[in-house]
Amino acid sequence: MKKLIFVISVLFIYGCNNVSNPQYEANKALAEKWVKTFEDGNIDLWKEVVSEELLDVAPMYGMGQVDYATSLQVAEFYINNYTNVKFNDPVWLPGIDTATMSPDGSVRAYGVWTGDSKSTGRSFRITSYHNFDFKDGKIVSTGEYFDATGMVNAVGPVDRNVVVATLNVKKGSYDKVKEMLDSENGLTVTRNYDGCTHLEAFFNEETGKYFIIEYWESFEKYQKYLDWRLNDDPSRIAQELSKYLVGGSNGLVPHTNNIGYKFY
Structure with missing residues (x-):
């Protein structure tokens, strides 16, 4: 009997935690458009999906959390300096509310960025993790976690x-x-x-x-x-x-x- 109660409890918790959030698919589409910004080199896509209230954990060493204007500058830097950019083998996952352990509409993504430096022609390949939170149909907070500084140095000129x-x-x-x-x-x-x-x-x-x-x-x-x-x-x-x-x-x-x- 105790084993039966335990199994039922586990199934109940599992079922509760797997209730999908109705906003997830719509929010995922916004995050995918954010990725498309860099693949297409189109900064207008970024502006379309990002809120001016944005708080962004930037990937560059020492930058920490930045606002909309600074995040826009970072995005423009990538678009202006790299080409043939692709987010490969993406794994999209729903984020969860850590208090309830239920999906909260946020989005997480794992993948591998590849591309080429416009100035040197050298290629990069780097694994990354991203998280996105949303408000009123726009990305209101995000974080990019990869070695951006190392990437920039790696594709720099062979001779400086x-x-x-x-x-x-x-x-x-x-x-x-x-x-x-x-x-x-x-x-x-x-x-x-x-x-x-x-x-x-x-x-x-x-x-x-x-x-x-x-x-x-x-x-x-x-x-x-x-x-x-x-x-x-x-x-x-x-x-x-x-x-x-x-x-x-x-x-x-x-x-x-x-x-x-x-x-x-």
């Missing part, structure tokens, strides 16, 4: 044009130099200059040197940037910065025309 600039900072001037580099006229301008793909910066306390590692489409474009920065930049931040460097303007040393780059 790396510039390493060093700033020999006067003792006690680190905070001022950092403030200037982080200002709206600082390294953000460098990063957004034509030909700069990304950059990193850090300060070494033992040597008193700031290191700025920059990646450029060509050394010629870097030289064009440097000429502008030193001669035509209306902010004159380079001249102001030199006041806090050992040797003045000689305290800035760019190491360019480097060879033998390899990504390990």
Whole structure:
């Protein structure tokens, strides 16, 4: 008798947990259209299905949860930089309310993204997981879980044009130099200059040197940037910065025309 009651209880719980949510299929169609955005390279599909109230856990390292505007920028980045994109072998599953353990209309998806970099022609293949929540017929929250930063690096150029600039900072001037580099006229301008793909910066306390590692489409474009920065930049931040460097303007040393780059 006890065994019979146990079996009936298990069947009852199983049956309750497998009651489908009437919104699941409609919501799944919205999520599939979101995927289609990247396969077709059509940002209008993304705008059609995504709510402006969106909260998105972005896949790029360090980004965390972002809003609609930032998520749109991320989507545009993928569309503008990759082609032949496909979400392969998708597995679509209903999400559940963790309190009731019943389907709540949310959607989960597992699959493998493949595609090619437009700039280098190199291919990527990466396993991913996505979750979607909905409100008023639109995606209101989502999360993309895959190594986006690793993917971007993997399809980058085989040979990179790396510039390493060093700033020999006067003792006690680190905070001022950092403030200037982080200002709206600082390294953000460098990063957004034509030909700069990304950059990193850090300060070494033992040597008193700031290191700025920059990646450029060509050394010629870097030289064009440097000429502008030193001669035509209306902010004159380079001249102001030199006041806090050992040797003045000689305290800035760019190491360019480097060879033998390899990504390990």
